[in-house]
Amino acid sequence: MNDKPLNTNLHKANLAKKDEFYTQLVDIEKELKHYKDQFRGKVVYCNCDDPYESNFFKYFAANFNALGLKKLITTTFDGSPVADQQLLFKDMEGLKPNGKEPFKIEIYEVPDKNNDGAIDLSDIEWLLKHEKNSSTPLKKDGHGDFRSDECIELLKEADIVVTNPPFSLFREYVAQLMEYNKKFLILGDQNAITYKEIFKFIKENKLWFGYDNGGTKWFQVPDDYDIPTESRKKIKNGIKYFSMGRIMWYTNLDTTKRHEEFTLYKKYSQEEYLKYDSFDAIEVSKVVDIPKDYTGLMGVPITFLDKYNPDQFEIVGMSSGNIVGEYFFGGVHIINGKMKYARVIIKNKK
DNA sequence: ATGGTATATTATCGCGGGCG
DNA sequence: CGCCCGCGATAATATACCAT
Numbered sequence: 001m002n003d004k005p006l007n008t009n010l011h012k013a014n015l016a017k018k019d020e021f022y023t024q025l026v027d028i029e030k031e032l033k034h035y036k037d038q039f040r041g042k043v044v045y046c047n048c049d050d051p052y053e054s055n056f057f058k059y060f061a062a063n064f065n066a067l068g069l070k071k072l073i074t075t076t077f078d079g080s081p082v083a084d085q086q087l088l089f090k091d092m093e094g095l096k097p098n099g100k101e102p103f104k105i106e107i108y109e110v111p112d113k114n115n116d117g118a119i120d121l122s123d124i125e126w127l128l129k130h131e132k133n134s135s136t137p138l139k140k141d142g143h144g145d146f147r148s149d150e151c152i153e154l155l156k157e158a159d160i161v162v163t164n165p166p167f168s169l170f171r172e173y174v175a176q177l178m179e180y181n182k183k184f185l186i187l188g189d190q191n192a193i194t195y196k197e198i199f200k201f202i203k204e205n206k207l208w209f210g211y212d213n214g215g216t217k218w219f220q221v222p223d224d225y226d227i228p229t230e231s232r233k234k235i236k237n238g239i240k241y242f243s244m245g246r247i248m249w250y251t252n253l254d255t256t257k258r259h260e261e262f263t264l265y266k267k268y269s270q271e272e273y274l275k276y277d278s279f280d281a282i283e284v285s286k287v288v289d290i291p292k293d294y295t296g297l298m299g300v301p302i303t304f305l306d307k308y309n310p311d312q313f314e315i316v317g318m319s320s321g322n323i324v325g326e327y328f329f330g331g332v333h334i335i336n337g338k339m340k341y342a343r344v345i346i347k348n349k350k
Numbered sequence: 351a352t353g354g355t356a357t358a359t360t361a362t363c364g365c366g367g368g369c370g
Numbered sequence: 371c372g373c374c375c376g377c378g379a380t381a382a383t384a385t386a387c388c389a390t
Contacts, residue, residue, distance in 0.1 A: 021379060167379050189379065214357065219379075244379060245357070286359080286385090301359060321376075341360045 021242070022220035023164045023187060025055040031212045031249050032059060035185065038160075038253055040068040045158035047075045047146045047165075056163055057105070061124045064110040072107040073154050077144040102144030103137045104154065146173065155180055160253070162186065171197045174250070178206065183253055185210060190246035193302045194320040194342045196328060198250075202305065203315045203327045208258055210249030213306045217247045248306070262307040264292035279319075279332035281345055292348075299333050299343035316345040 046056040057074045064072060110123055128135055142148030146155075146165070155161070155176070164187040165173040175197065177184045190213075192198050201207035218234060218241040225240060234241040268291035273282040281297035284290050287304045297316060308315070319333040320342035333343040 164379095187379095191378075191380090216356070221379090242379080246359095247379085303358065323376090 021164060022053060023055055024218055024220070025058060027212065027217050028055055028059045031185070031210055032162075034211050034255065035253055036067060038183075041070050042159040043071040043073065043157055044069055045073045045075075045154060045161050046163045047073075047144075047151055047155070047161070049074055049076065049163055052076075058121065060162070061107065061110065062121060064107065070108075070159075071157075073104065073158060075104045075138065075144050075146075075151055075154060076102055101137050101140060102142065103135060104144075104150075105135050107134055146176065152176075152180075155182065159183060160185065167192070171195055174198060174201065174207070185249060185251040185253055187247055188250045189244075190214070190248050190302065192250075193305060193344075194318065196323065196325050199318050199328075200326060203317065205310055207250060207252055208255070208308065209306055210251045210253075210255060211257055213248040214246065214303065216243050216245050218243050258309050259311065261309060261312055262290075264290055266291045268292075268294040274335050276332055277334045277336070279329070279334075281332070283333070283335055283340060283343075285340075295348060297345055297347055299340070299345055302342055302344055304344055304346065312349060314347045314349050316347055319343045319345060 044060055046054060046060065049056050054074065057072075060067070060069065060072050063069075105128070107124075107127065110127065112123060138144050138150050139148070142150050145151065146169075159182075161177060161182050161184040167189055170188055170192050173186070174188075177186075178201065188198075193202065198207070221240050221242045223240055225242065234243065266289050268282075273284065273291065273294070275282055276299065279297075281299050282291075282294060284298050284300045287301055287307060290298065290300060290304070299319060317327040317329050319329045319331060321331060324330040329345065331339055333340045
């Protein structure tokens with residue numbers, strides 16, 4: 001296992017530091033509202049999240065009864081960098097088991113303890129303070145890492161995993177979900193589509209995309225997180241936010257979206273659609289310009305996958321850089337000697 | 351029409367690592 | 371030792387959109 005040079009680990013640690021991004025509640029709600037019926041009676045697991053700061057935890061705790069969850073599990077990674085004003089509860093006294101040590105929270109029911117007829121965070125707060133077993137430490141040497149034995153045991157128990165995983169470990173993270181055959185709904189970067197390992201799942205229809213993809217999403221970051229680009233920085237109520245485009249929901253939960261036909265209006269013509277130099281496919285530079293009447297192979301931008309309906313199109317492969325591998329054709333997306341950006345190679349099924 | 355903003359698509363560059 | 375390759379919670383540019 002430990003055959004890699006030390007500085008690889010250092011490099012990784014450096015990257016891991018940049019994995020402290022907190023998804024906003026509004027983004028979670030916007031996506032999750034489409035799946036409500038799929039959560040009934042399910043065990044939901046949010047790992048890679050500090051429950052006292054995570055909006056994933058907040059969402060599922062507050063909607064525990066409305067969704068009809070069977071159980072909610074959350075685990076935290078070592079330590080927490082986010083400022084106190086971002087904590088979900090004002091009075092943290094006695095809530096965190098051992099300061100900065102990793103821990104887990106398990107919730108089986110959320111009673112309306114303050115009898116106000118509504119379930120909210122104050123009920124959760126009551127629960128955590130009175131049910132001693134709901135919040136327990138994890139082993140220190142496991143660090144609450146999703147790859148640790150304890151976290152894997154919790155994963156086995158789960159039906160659906162929902163989180164914003166560390167992007168630097170995205171391949172590994174998805175591989176683990178697949179290995180344990182879990183349903184999931186997680187955030188990821190658009191360019192992860194072009195990863196060999198990830199695209200394989202997409203091509204084999206084991207992984208697709210949710211509803212609220214692309215656009216700009218704002219993430220809470222630690223105060224000392226350096227944001228070089230001014231337009232991507234925002235400070236509101238003393239909380240620092242960082243904006244990112246190209247963020248997508250990766251999932252294997254069914255969506256209505258992927259059964260809807262993507263409306264095509266363009267007609268194919270030889271003049272408008274160029275062929276690649278040495279590959280029999282046409283270049284389609286914009287997803288909306290996919291011709292409705294071309295029967296051969298087409299190279300389209302990777303954002304096509306946001307519109308992908310497996311009954312309408314077949315994904316044949318990918319051309320990205322010069323990568324050659326399973327479903328990867330090498331740099332075939334070249335016109336007049338110039339290579340285009342990565343392309344998904346598709347075929348109309350109709 | 352128009353200017354500012356959001357989204358879609360494409361491009362770049364520095365750096366570590368593998369390899370001859 | 372030097373070169374090339376792969377890669378990025380990137381960076382920049384081109385459109386689309388929208389309120390005035």
